[in-house]
Amino acid sequence: VASLNKxxxxxxxxxxxxxxxxxxxxxxxFTKSIFQELRTRREAIENRYRGRSRLLNSRFYNSxxxxxxxxxxxxxxxxxxxxxxxxxxxxxxxxLRLRNSIKLSDGIDG
Amino acid sequence: MSSSxxxxxxITVTYNAVNFIASFLESLFAADTRHLELTAIVxxxxxxxxxxxxxxxxxxxxxxxxxxxxxxxxxxxxxxAGSESDFVAITNNDASVHANxxxxxxxxxxxxPRAGAVQSKIFFEGQDRLNSVGVExxxxxxxKDIGFDEKDSKRNDKPAKCEYxxxxxxxxxxxxxxxxxxxxxxFIMFMEDVDYSARCRAKGWELWFAPESILYHQYHGSTSQExxxxxxxxxxxxxxxxxxxxxxxxxxxxxxxxxxxxxxxLYRSLLHAxxxxxxxxxxxxxxxxxxxxxxxxxxxIGEVSAYSFFLQLEVLLGLRKIxxxxxxxxxxxxxxxxxxxxxxxxxxxxxxDVTFICSSDIAFAxxxxxFDRELPxxxxxxxxxxxxxxCNRYTSNEATxxxxxxxxxxxxxxxxxxxxxxxxxxxxxxxxxxxxxSWFVCHFPDHERGHYFQxxxxxxxxxxxxxxxxxxxxxxxxxxxxxxxxxxNMYNAASSAQKKEQIILSACxxxxxGSKKQIELIRTFGxxxxxxxxxxxxWRLVLIGGSIPENTYLDEVRRAKETVxxxxxxxxxxxxxxxxxxxxxxxxxxxxxxxxxxxPERVEHFGMTTVEAMQNxxxxxxxxxxxxxxxxxxxxxxxxxxxxxxLKAHSLTLMDNPGIRLxxxxxxxxxSHLFSLEVFREQLESLMDSTEAExxxxxxxxLARENLQMPGGD
Numbered sequence: 001v002a003s004l005n006k007x008x009x010x011x012x013x014x015x016x017x018x019x020x021x022x023x024x025x026x027x028x029x030f031t032k033s034i035f036q037e038l039r040t041r042r043e044a045i046e047n048r049y050r051g052r053s054r055l056l057n058s059r060f061y062n063s064x065x066x067x068x069x070x071x072x073x074x075x076x077x078x079x080x081x082x083x084x085x086x087x088x089x090x091x092x093x094x095x096l097r098l099r100n101s102i103k104l105s106d107g108i109d110g
Numbered sequence: 111m112s113s114s115x116x117x118x119x120x121i122t123v124t125y126n127a128v129n130f131i132a133s134f135l136e137s138l139f140a141a142d143t144r145h146l147e148l149t150a151i152v153x154x155x156x157x158x159x160x161x162x163x164x165x166x167x168x169x170x171x172x173x174x175x176x177x178x179x180x181x182x183x184x185x186x187x188x189x190x191a192g193s194e195s196d197f198v199a200i201t202n203n204d205a206s207v208h209a210n211x212x213x214x215x216x217x218x219x220x221x222x223p224r225a226g227a228v229q230s231k232i233f234f235e236g237q238d239r240l241n242s243v244g245v246e247x248x249x250x251x252x253x254k255d256i257g258f259d260e261k262d263s264k265r266n267d268k269p270a271k272c273e274y275x276x277x278x279x280x281x282x283x284x285x286x287x288x289x290x291x292x293x294x295x296x297f298i299m300f301m302e303d304v305d306y307s308a309r310c311r312a313k314g315w316e317l318w319f320a321p322e323s324i325l326y327h328q329y330h331g332s333t334s335q336e337x338x339x340x341x342x343x344x345x346x347x348x349x350x351x352x353x354x355x356x357x358x359x360x361x362x363x364x365x366x367x368x369x370x371x372x373x374x375x376l377y378r379s380l381l382h383a384x385x386x387x388x389x390x391x392x393x394x395x396x397x398x399x400x401x402x403x404x405x406x407x408x409x410x411i412g413e414v415s416a417y418s419f420f421l422q423l424e425v426l427l428g429l430r431k432i433x434x435x436x437x438x439x440x441x442x443x444x445x446x447x448x449x450x451x452x453x454x455x456x457x458x459x460x461x462x463d464v465t466f467i468c469s470s471d472i473a474f475a476x477x478x479x480x481f482d483r484e485l486p487x488x489x490x491x492x493x494x495x496x497x498x499x500x501c502n503r504y505t506s507n508e509a510t511x512x513x514x515x516x517x518x519x520x521x522x523x524x525x526x527x528x529x530x531x532x533x534x535x536x537x538x539x540x541x542x543x544x545x546x547x548s549w550f551v552c553h554f555p556d557h558e559r560g561h562y563f564q565x566x567x568x569x570x571x572x573x574x575x576x577x578x579x580x581x582x583x584x585x586x587x588x589x590x591x592x593x594x595x596x597x598x599n600m601y602n603a604a605s606s607a608q609k610k611e612q613i614i615l616s617a618c619x620x621x622x623x624g625s626k627k628q629i630e631l632i633r634t635f636g637x638x639x640x641x642x643x644x645x646x647x648x649w650r651l652v653l654i655g656g657s658i659p660e661n662t663y664l665d666e667v668r669r670a671k672e673t674v675x676x677x678x679x680x681x682x683x684x685x686x687x688x689x690x691x692x693x694x695x696x697x698x699x700x701x702x703x704x705x706x707x708x709x710p711e712r713v714e715h716f717g718m719t720t721v722e723a724m725q726n727x728x729x730x731x732x733x734x735x736x737x738x739x740x741x742x743x744x745x746x747x748x749x750x751x752x753x754x755x756x757l758k759a760h761s762l763t764l765m766d767n768p769g770i771r772l773x774x775x776x777x778x779x780x781x782s783h784l785f786s787l788e789v790f791r792e793q794l795e796s797l798m799d800s801t802e803a804e805x806x807x808x809x810x811x812x813l814a815r816e817n818l819q820m821p822g823g824d
Contacts, residue, residue, distance in 0.1 A: 086396060104527070
């Protein structure tokens with residue numbers, strides 16, 4: 001069901017885009033978008049049979065889990081002139097925690 | 111505004127633009143500049159085709175600034191810093207401008223006091239189709255030129271406010287430039303204008319399109335499609351990290367790198383992006399974004415790469431020193447390969463945290479005595495390889511693991527993940543490197559490619575001499591990336607060519623296989639003494655070298671000495687000071703390792719002791735083998751022999767002619783510098799510099815490695 005929902009969301013995004021382009025009279029861009037989508041689909045099929053990635057264990061490459069992002073970027077975080085310096089200890093701890101959370105049991109393919 | 115006078119600086123950036131810069135400048139100087147005080151500035155990114163000379167010769171009024179690196183954004187900053195005008199126009203130079211190009215901007219600025227930057231209407235050169243009338247985001251942080259490849263229409267006849275504008279042809283108000291600041295040089299090129307647009311708007315400035323200002327662009331006339339794609343995709347991540355950091359993880363699956371399976375470029379670009387984010391945002395934001403990356407990266411690029419990614423970030427963000435793991439499987443005895451790795455470790459630990467990964471006991475305490483070097487005090491990590499333990503071998507042998515169902519060196523591979531640089535100094539080709547950067551040091555490829563062969567996964571394949579290099583090509587069909595001669599440091603200030611004793615020295619391990627030929631040397635010396643007593647009177651042969659306990663070959667050597675009955679000294683496991691002293695005192699150096707041997711395994715691949723002798727004015731008479739051929743120039747800095755008769759003849763020549771010996775000793779000394787510790791250090795530090803640059807995210811770009819040139823503009 002989750003997979004189907006993702007596919008429907010993707011289709012919905014495409015339709016929103018298509019309607020926007022038609023509404024604005026940008027038929028040239030609309031046509032190009034269709035061809036772009038067809039090309040992307042073809043590449044996806046080709047990639048599936050091209051073999052493994054250069055990096056190890058990319059599940060994306062094996063199982064083709066493509067998750068489109070939302071249609072438009074949402075909340076913009078504006079730059080401030082004064083950026084406070086990073087808390088190195090906190091970031092180090094975060095990075096260590098993230099590394100420890102990665103399961104490497106089948107990660108080495110010697 | 112239109113009636114009063116304004117100053118305008120036109121800045122364009124060149125890189126090998128000799129084919130189009132002249133027509134661009136001609137069109138610029140032909141443009142309408144009424145009420146304008148025009149300054150033309152060309153910033154050159156290091157052209158090699160005579161662009162600068164052409165400009166200086168044909169357009170002396172143009173100010174030329176030479177950039178010290180090939181970076182478009184930096185060039186813009188240099189140009190802007192070199193101008194003082196009210197307005198600054200930035201444009202590509204694979205273009206020509208319409209007569210009204212400059213004047214066309216001014217009404218829009220006049221009508222809109224908060225207009226910080228204004229873009230031209232850009233056509234494709236020689237066509238009626240548009241290149242750009244502004245820039246917009248389409249989706250997922252991809253941007254496109256508005257109107258691209260479309261025919262011009264009435265809706266483009268009026269000034270319009272834009273979200274983004276292109277740097278292909280824009281004019282900026284000085285007060286806007288002063289307020290927003292310099293262009294972000296980390297973008298290098300492409301999307302630097304999108305970034306600047308966002309920053310302008312963030313400061314409250316408006317961006318406009320001016321239909322009366324027209325430019326004709328060749329479009330990509332100076333940039334390869336491949337380079338364009340690389341920077342556009344890399345810089346998309348930079349842009350997101352800078353302005354929409356919480357969207358960074360979501361922007362991965364829609365990236366071209368991801369969709370095309372170019373995961374190495376994706377990995378690299380994300381490193382750049384996170385560094386940029388850390389420079390622009392607070393700790394809480396950075397932590398949140400890292401967590402979102404932690405949630406998705408293992409799935410997207412694999413667990414191992416994700417692990418490396420977060421490890422490398424620690425270095426990239428300046429949170430710790432670079433960590434180096436050096437794997438050696440036989441650090442428990444003194445040999446050339448161990449000395450090589452020890453010197454490497456000693457130099458690397460001056461900058462980095464170095465840890466030795468060992469499969470057997472390491473004789474750290476002995477290293478000072480053996481090699482006169484202190485080894486890294488920081489750490490030893492012992493990882494025993496059960497298979498090697500079972501084999502009960504003194505050193506590991508690749509052949510023993512070929513039949514295994516699972517790679518016995520996986521534990522070493524796993525350990526390598528904890529380091530930023532993993533150096534495999536064991537010569538074992540089955541050890542898989544998982545560190546972000548890895549070096550394989552090859553003294554000699556012991557076997558053909560076999561099961562679990564992993565050397566292709568290393569970033570650097572370092573060979574210690576030409577012999578190793580040719581065998582690597584033959585056996586592994588690989589090209590070495592670096593040649594680092596072994597570091598030899600046996601210089602002794604007390605040595606001189608004149609102050610020598612009648613000693614022939616041989617310094618070689620007493621190898622159980624007998625490949626070092628000490629017995630043959632003793633017999634040859636015995637024959638020389640019998641056949642030429644007048645020439646050999648007062649001479650003696652000294653054999654020094656390492657030995658393992660209960661060495662049966664050493665016993666045979668001792669028996670040979672007793673049999674021959676001439677002046678021969680045998681000194682196994684001599685102290686380094688004794689060895690130094692013998693080098694100082696000896697006149698001639700003998701080396702016969704590999705003589706009459708056929709298999710490459712039994713031949714000397716370099717021969718550090720020969721260089722040690724040469725560093726002490728000791729004339730080498732050595733076997734004509736691959737390693738020695740690289741060191742000794744026959745008849746100049748020593749002699750090479752093909753059989754024992756030739757060894758005798760060359761040695762007698764030297765013993766009987768002090769003048770020849772003296773001249774050769776001087777040349778041998780001069781030749782030895784090629785293989786000195788200083789040269790080794792210099793080359794190793796250069797390799798460390800480039801590796802460090804990659805680890806720290808400096809732009810040693812994959813595409814740049816392929817000699818793709820970065821142009822001056824798009």
